[in-house]
Amino acid sequence: MSKVALITGITGQDGAYLAEYLIKKGYVVHGLKRRSSMFNTDRIDHLYQDPHVENRNLILHYGDLTDSLNLTRIIGETQPDEIYNLAAMSHVKVSFDTPEYTANADGLGVLRILEAVRLLNLIPKTRIYQASTSELYGLVQEVPQKETTPFYPRSPYAVAKLYGYWITVNYREAYKMHASNGILFNHESPLRGETFVTRKVTRAVSRIALGMQKKVYMGNLSSKRDWGHAKDYVRAMYAILQQDEPSDYVIATGITTTIRDFLKMAFAEIGVEIVFKGEHVNEVAVLNYIDERMFIERVGEAYLDNFKKRIGDEVVGVDPQYFRPTEVDLLIGDATKARTCLGWEPKYDLAALVEDMMLNDIKLMKKESYLRKGGYEILNYFE
Ligand code: NAP
Ligand code: GDD
Numbered sequence: 001m002s003k004v005a006l007i008t009g010i011t012g013q014d015g016a017y018l019a020e021y022l023i024k025k026g027y028v029v030h031g032l033k034r035r036s037s038m039f040n041t042d043r044i045d046h047l048y049q050d051p052h053v054e055n056r057n058l059i060l061h062y063g064d065l066t067d068s069l070n071l072t073r074i075i076g077e078t079q080p081d082e083i084y085n086l087a088a089m090s091h092v093k094v095s096f097d098t099p100e101y102t103a104n105a106d107g108l109g110v111l112r113i114l115e116a117v118r119l120l121n122l123i124p125k126t127r128i129y130q131a132s133t134s135e136l137y138g139l140v141q142e143v144p145q146k147e148t149t150p151f152y153p154r155s156p157y158a159v160a161k162l163y164g165y166w167i168t169v170n171y172r173e174a175y176k177m178h179a180s181n182g183i184l185f186n187h188e189s190p191l192r193g194e195t196f197v198t199r200k201v202t203r204a205v206s207r208i209a210l211g212m213q214k215k216v217y218m219g220n221l222s223s224k225r226d227w228g229h230a231k232d233y234v235r236a237m238y239a240i241l242q243q244d245e246p247s248d249y250v251i252a253t254g255i256t257t258t259i260r261d262f263l264k265m266a267f268a269e270i271g272v273e274i275v276f277k278g279e280h281v282n283e284v285a286v287l288n289y290i291d292e293r294m295f296i297e298r299v300g301e302a303y304l305d306n307f308k309k310r311i312g313d314e315v316v317g318v319d320p321q322y323f324r325p326t327e328v329d330l331l332i333g334d335a336t337k338a339r340t341c342l343g344w345e346p347k348y349d350l351a352a353l354v355e356d357m358m359l360n361d362i363k364l365m366k367k368e369s370y371l372r373k374g375g376y377e378i379l380n381y382f383e
Helices: 013-024 042-047 068-078 092-097 099-119 156-175 197-209 230-241 259-268 292-298 301-308 336-342 350-375
Strands: 004-008 028-033 058-062 082-085 127-133 178-184 216-218 249-251 272-277 284-290 314-318
Touching: 004 013, 004 068, 013 028, 013 042, 013 230, 028 068, 058 068, 068 099, 082 099, 082 230, 092 099, 092 156, 099 127, 099 156, 127 156, 127 230, 156 178, 178 230, 197 216, 197 259, 197 350, 230 249, 230 336, 249 336, 259 272, 259 350, 272 314, 284 301, 292 301, 292 350
Parallel strands: 004 028, 004 082, 028 058, 082 127, 127 178, 178 249, 216 314
Antiparallel strands: 272 284, 284 314
16 A cells, blocks of 8 residues: 655645655655646646546645645545645745734644644544744854754744744644654755745846846845755655654754855856955945856857856846845754754755756746747737
């Protein structure tokens, strides 16, 4: 008999990688998907199976973390061995605009899942993974951050996730549930949402290289993040639920980098050096040097002449609209417990992550540019 997993947030970055990983391990995967006006299944289309296929290993259900009845019904119908609660309003800056909704989905949503498992008498069968976050450390009380570091959340998102963390611990202790928190530090990939900083950068650098965009406006360039690859991090989620005893684990690389240096690394991927000048809102980055051979190899000869004319131009600026009312300045994790108890090690370092994201975005933006130039039928919605 195949094991059964239920993934909330299956249409997101982590949900897509985890679904593929579990299917390869022989699981039947059920995914919770919000109704939207478009399919919104791009990240999992390669795994999708028509409902008429027999013995499907990927089955999607409409649902929402804010709807208890719906969650209880789906958990009851699917009887999962493992639940991975990845669904969340996951954007820190947006949580300042939608604090009540964020608390409902990211905080109470966790309670709804735990309580459904309890009420359905599934405690002996179902293990639960809660997607906790390094944002819990916020105004960091210790460097690096580990499982015992006190939390100090700095956004409505992090405060909601704090509730999710503790209600998971409480249900574990009160009802002997196999419920665990993965305290994951930032993890990125070619599937990362376009408004998170790494993907915003790799998309913008690709578009600047192809002549589709002149400049990118950023927020706080000095904050530091411990960035890993999402592919490595979903392996950790799975490993956490395979342990005999539930527990909470930090998952991180142990290396931290500024946003400024991430920008430099992304430009370096196409053979371009940028130099930062000025301070705070007046800080800019200027194109300083091109390694033509590398630019041709990564971007293509056809784009070189136009790009060379831009040497000396400003390609990065700062726009305060991207600042957060309260910022998390520094995150760096100590994943000793995961390395020791789970045997987890990341395969990607930051350079390999940036390369993966840049190669993907250059390809994607070339396709977008081709479509825009009429290389393909352009749909006109008003005719
Ligand atoms: P993501 O790409 O933003 O995906 C979030 C997923 O949650 C999407 O499938 C989204 O559906 C779904 N969702 C949002 N609100 C929902 C609701 N009310 N009901 C049902 N589904 C809902 O996030 P991610 O990067 O994969 O992160 C996965 C989880 O890990 C999140 O809980 C996040 O907070 C947490 N986390 C992420 C990181 C990181 O660096 N990536 C680090 C630590 C923790 P739509 O597609 O319909 O929007
Ligand atoms: N998004 C964004 N856009 N961030 C910017 C920008 C910009 O233009 N400019 C600078 N930043 C800075 C932010 O201020 C923050 O300090 C840092 O870049 C990272 O921002 P995000 O990529 O949006 O991620 P995050 O760290 O706030 O949150 C992500 O990681 C958490 C784990 O630590 C999300 O995935 C959360 O869901 C996750 O819990």
